[in-house]
Amino acid sequence: MAKDKKKDGKKSEKSVRRSIPEQDTVTESSSTKLTDLQTLLNGVEEAQASAAVSDKEPEEGEEPPVQNIPQYYEEPVLTQVIVKRYEGEKVCGLYEGEGVAYFDGGNTYKGMFSEGFMHGQGTYTWADGVKYEGTFVKNVQMFSGRYTWNDGSFYEGSIRNGVRHGFGFFRSSTHPVSYIGYWCKGKRHGKGTIYYDREHTSWYSGDWVNNVKEGWGMRCYRSGNTYEGQWEKNVRHGRGRMRWLTANQEYVGQWVYGMQHGYGTHIWFLKRMPASQYPLRNKYIGDFVNGERHGHGKFIYASGAVYDGEWVCNKKHGKGKFVFKNGNVYEGEFIDDDMVEYPAFQVGAMNPQELNAVCTGSCFGTETIGIVNISENPSALGSDIELDISSLLDLLPREERQEEVKQVEFAVLRHITELRRVYSFYSSLGCDDSCDNTFLMTRLQFWRFLKDCQFHHSDRTLAEMDRILSGDKTPLEEIHSPYETLLFRTFLSRLIHLAFHIYHEEHKDKGPYLHKCFTEMMSRNVIPTACHVQGILFSEQRRTVFAMSYIDKCWEIHRAFCRPSISPPFEPTMKMRQFLWMLNDFKLLSKQLTASRLVEILFKDGPSLQDGSNANLEQELVFLEFIEALLDCALVYVTSDMIK
Structure with missing residues (x-):
């Protein structure tokens, strides 16, 4: 007996003692015997996992493990035990109905019997105090029950063949560890949450495979640090935050x-x-x-x-x-x-x-650099904002450029407060809370701003605006990238560029006119409609959070169906016709989502994109229009019967 315990102890962690000793085995000496129950070979709790930390990036490390390895619990074994005494009813010499069995070695069972088997609800208590309360099927713990160990630890939930299998809850009494979730053959397997302290400030919730964090999960550490993403072999592995x-x-x-x-x-x-x-x-x-x-x-x-x-x-x-x-x-x-x-x-x-x-402080020190062309005239917007409008100035007479810059800076300055508010509003769309409540605007959010302000009703598509705003050195694959970030000064510069291209015909014969184009754009486009979000992607918070989790995958699909544009610089773009072909390839066109219904979705926010009575499917779609069209199609394609 002592040798058996030593062997079992070696299977568990060296730093802890085995909490559940194996049950005594007794030679058969009676005509009444109980059938063997299944033995659980797997433990329950393991150490709190700590990910590898780079010595060269100490500020990125997580907190160290806060405790030793909890005790290694097993369901006790029901061996071939001998009934020493029985109190209760018998039918044809077999135990039947409610009764109490006393076994050699000190174990007891109180509950229901059927045809000589423990069958139905009952309580089995081992001599060392470990107890099982729940359902038996022909001497085997099944369906649901509760194990209570002699140190106060317990498990309550689904049972199959004597081990934890299905949904259940475990709590250790000697360590502040508890787990609620799914089990398979005695191991954490499937979705589940483990808490490493009584206050529930340190926990992991997500996927498990054979007692190991594997798949997607969220880890919250005692310090408040969190990780959400993919796991493999108990460490962060894959994509995550x-x-x-x-x-x-x-x-x-x-x-x-x-x-x-x-x-x-x-x-x-x-x-x-x-x-x-x-x-x-x-x-x-x-x-x-x-x-x-x-x-x-x-x-x-x-x-x-x-x-x-x-x-x-x-x-x-x-x-x-x-x-x-x-x-x-x-x-x-x-x-x-x-x-x-x-x-x-x-x-x-x-x-x-x-x-x-x-x-x-200044990261530039006190030295100056000869290669940097410092402007002789300080900007009216301050040293931190220098507008990038040199390509526009190249289109104007040299003698008028300085006055053009001065006037457009004053025009921007008059609207600077409103523009900062607009930038802050759109840069936060679809984003989680930030520590400083500030965000960098992405091109995806900038597209939403342009559509809300109806810039695309000026006979220029968003794709054409991207080409206008992209520099000569912009890689082709990044011209329409939704991930590009825009600083506030870049946002201002792009508005001036768009104002010029949309309104310059109305003002080009009236002296300095960049500021007039900008003012016209503010009064017609920005001030009346900015911050009134249209479209389906950002209009409802729960939908936005769900859709944004698929952004990366949707971008991969979008790029896969893009083809070189027919206009310089011939970057890859997607046309409406290709979007229709894509849905057809995916076999998503149906009785509900017909080709004509799809055309209505594509043109619902752009009435100017139709040629007479026929839809012009040669129009290009930027990624925002692509994903919003997908969401609109999903609302049509997915019926209530599918959800059921």
């Missing part, structure tokens, strides 16, 4: 066995600067290798400066482009965070300890 509330940081992207590895976005939330119009955060979007910025990536400083280029071990290294907060640009080679041509010029260290310096 980690929020370090204690360090004011967030990462969304790919993980490989607990490390940031692959493509992702890391954000450092910073303390607000007085009168700052920029999002109060530093943001890196790009490649990670073993927890470090490595490969190609873009770093957006809270001050408005931007670096886009190559990284090696958290440092700018290789070819890159640095846009200073006033809009001036350096493009060239970097080595160990420094510009090769100007090694003494520090563009800002990227170590986490030094990031605050980006917002609390």
